[in-house]
Amino acid sequence: MHFLNKQKVWVFDGAMGTMLQNLACGNFNCPDELNLSQPDVVLKVHQEYIKAGSDIIQTNTFGANYLRLKRFNLENKTYEINARAVEIARNAAGGKIVAGSIGPLGELMEPYGEITKEEAFQSFVxxxxxxxxxxxxxxxxxxxxxxxxxxxxxxxxxxxxxxxxTVTFQKTTRGYFTIMGESIIDFINRATSWDIHAVGTNCGEGFKQSLEIVCEMRELTKLPLIAKPNAGIPELKDGNIIYPETPDLIEPLIEKFFNNCVKIMGGCCGTNPEHIRIIKKIANKINYDG
Amino acid sequence: MDKSKSEILDQISELIITGNYKLIVEITQKALDNDLSSDEILNSGLLKGMEIVGIKFRDGLIFLPEVLMSARAFKAAMNIIEPLLIKDTKSNKSGIGKVLLGTVKGDIHDIGKNLVGIMLKGNGFNVVDIGVDTSTEKFIDAVDKECPDIVGLSAMLTTTMISMQKTVQALKEKFQNKIIIVGGAPVSQSFADEIGANGYAKNAIEAVELCKKLLAIKN
Structure with a gap:
């Protein structure tokens, strides 16, 4: 990721899934499929993020691995759904950076579940x-x-x-762990044995916990850090689902992320272009004034 | 109970805690050969072990892999004693309660729901799983047919939280006193309260505690 040296900090995009839920026509079970059936809606989400200031946007392919698509009988369209997603993102990005999103299988692998490691590997290939x-x-x-x-x-x-x-950690009385019981140190140790270019955390339970996690990571690695927190745990207000961490609430925290070496900052579930606008405002200060 | 019997039961608990799904088969058989009843093996061995697993998970000492191995060991032992339990009149009440589980309409996620099912079974509950993308009508029909003590709804997506709300309301209207519990990544206690559910659990272990608590209150 040589491009990373060109700026002090970078702005990622916000949520895709929760944005699609608001914009797409009709109900859909498989957000990745919208790359084929409603590409204009996916394009619009990307464009909104570019307009809000994202330097990097991410393809709508979180669940587009073979095994996950199989649950929707779409496994034979795995290549097409991913390739189309890249085209749509490129279209919106202009000269901006496009990241390819790969999320988990959504099923447990052996010995805890039915999926073999070879099947999982092929699914992601x-x-x-x-x-x-x-x-x-x-x-x-x-x-x-x-x-x-x-x-x-x-x-x-x-x-x-x-x-x-980027890893999703849960806070326990003994610190942060994945659901499989792996700590932040376990992650960094393991990740440094792979040839990767950046590490970080996404989703989770809001911006505050995400900040705690990246602060721990900063002590353990010199790799560029990515933070993409969600906007907290959703609540029901007047019949609508809302995420509690609104743009004005997160603003005081953003500077702390950048001060703690976060190189790329965006948002996960429940964040929207308004969150990105706030992040951009602070990133601009650092990139151009600071 | 003589010392050798209680030692065997302790060993069974320990094999549950360590998730030794191979050795537990042998030791469970040994317990039966030593005249321990299936009921004693279940309550003083298997369930006692699962209870400790729950405590360790709650305290962040063990995680999902260990819990799943314990559940596997539980299942291996149950395969041996289950046929005997049914014969044994003392414990013939199909578990300590019946729970019906389903993921709500529009949502196909099921890891969480399946884990809740595994852990409930592993703690002596009778579980009926009606699958994913479950309409309100399907929930109602299933409750009519199965007559569970508790209905558990799962949702993973923000949009399907609304499905959850609708289904909970419909179930509450149709079956006034039915206990309904909810869970899933975006779900919280305050959401559960808001939609009128009787309980919320953050994970599969808490779901077991919640079901036990709600049934104790009811009885």
Missing amino acids: EQAKGLSEVDFINIETVQSLDEAEIIFKAVRSVNKLPISV
């Missing part, structure tokens, strides 16, 4: 082939380091694109 025209691959919402390693190897088997990995 199919996805990686479709994403070959992006600037880098972002493996995100990692909840199992074994699975992340399989995704990493699957991407590497297809091409030499730069790869970043």
Whole structure:
């Protein structure tokens, strides 16, 4: 990710899934499929983020691995859904950076579940082939380091694109762990044995916890850090689902992320272009004034 | 109970905690050969072990992999004693309660729901799983047919939280006193309260505690 040296800090995009829910026509079960049936809606989400100030946008391919698409009988469209997603993102990005999103299988692998490691590997190989025209691959919402390693190897088997990995941690009384029981140190140790270009955290339980996590990571690695927190745990207000961490609430925290070495800052579930606008405002201060 | 019997039961608990799904088969058989009843093996061995697993998980000492291995060991032992439990009149009440589980309409995620099912079974509950993308009508029909003590709804997406709300309301109208619990990544206690559910659990282990608590209150 040589481009990273060109600016002090970079602005990622915000949520895709929760934005699509508001914009897409009708109900949909598979957000990745919208790349084929409603590409204009996906394009609009990307454009909104570019307008809000994103330097990097991410393809609408979080769940577009072979096995996950199979649940919707779309497995034979794995390549097409991913390749089309890259085209749509490129269209919106102009000269901006496009990251290829790869999320988890959504099922447990052996010995805890039915999926074999080989099946998982092949599932991500199919996805990686479709994403070959992006600037880098972002493996995100990692909840199992074994699975992340399989995704990493699957991407590497297809091409030499730069790869970043962001993990979702849960806070316990003993600190932050993945649901599989892996700590931040476990992640950094493992990730440094892979040839990756950036590490970080995404989703989780809001901006405050995300900040705590990146502060721990900063002590453990010199790799560029990525933070993409969600806007807290959603609540029901007057019949609508709302995320509690609104743009004005997160503003005081953004500077702290950048002060703690976060190189790329965006948002996950429940964040929208308004969150990105705030992040951009602070990023601009750092890039141009500071 | 003589010492050798209680030692065997302790060993069974320990094999549950360590998730040794191979050795537990042998030791469970040994317990039966030593005249321990299926009921004793279940309550003083298997369930006692699962209870400790729950405590360790709650305290962040173990995580999902360990819990899943314990559940696997539980299942292996249950395969041996289940046929005997049914014969044993003392414990013939199909578990400590019946829970019906489903993921709400528009949502196909099921890891969380399946884990809740595994853990409930592993703690002596009778579980009926009606799958994913479940319409309100399907929930109502299933409750009519199965007559569960508790209905558990799962949702992973923000949009399907609205489906959850609708289904909970419909179930509450149709079955006034039915206990309804909810869970899933975007779900919280305040959301559960807001939509009129009787309980919320953050994870599968808490779901077991919640079901036990709600049934204790009811009984």
